[in-house]
Amino acid sequence: MRTLFDPADTEPRRFYQLLTASVVPRPIAWVSTLSSDGVGNLAPYSFFTVASSTPPIVQFTSVGRKDSLRNIEATGEFVINLATASLQDAVNDSSAFYDADADEFLELDIKNEPSERVRPVRVADSPIAIECTLHQVIEVGNSFVVMGNVVAVVVKSEALGDDGLPDFGALAPMSRLGRAEWGLPPxxxxxxxxxxPRTT
Structure with a gap:
């Protein structure tokens, strides 16, 4: 037996909750940006993935027009910092609705460091930073898909495996689930x- 959920018969907020409890786990793009006035911003987004490998493009979705999106449209740059288990409290705290003139790095005492190729800073304690320039923004329903050209991926040396690629165990990434649930490294x-093909 199954339960049918029809979006036409379900309140939008409830259907959002259904989708986010169904599409799990979701990696978290902890996006750092800079406003046109030079104010920093840091916020997590769990609708996040790779859009293209050649050329390298990553994407995240902003449900609604938020500060990160406005900053990216104004400056054309952003950084996706990997959200890890050791940073879970800071990631969660940065999801609060701060005023546009508030810098979450300063408000939450999150250490930052200069990026290599873009102006927004990166999270100093995050093992991976994906530095991007804006490729395009696609409006879809109540959301905005932000695609970024990857201009640099910066990885802490201790997070690299013997093959020179990021090691999952060293990264310890956290993920977003449904409700108020978060996932730790599986x-x-x-x-x-x-x-x-396998034959029987």
């Missing part, structure tokens, strides 16, 4: 992708 299994 168990990792290794399965090589098959080169040919």
């Amino acid at each position: 168990e990792v299994i290794v399965k090589e992708r098959p080169r040919t």
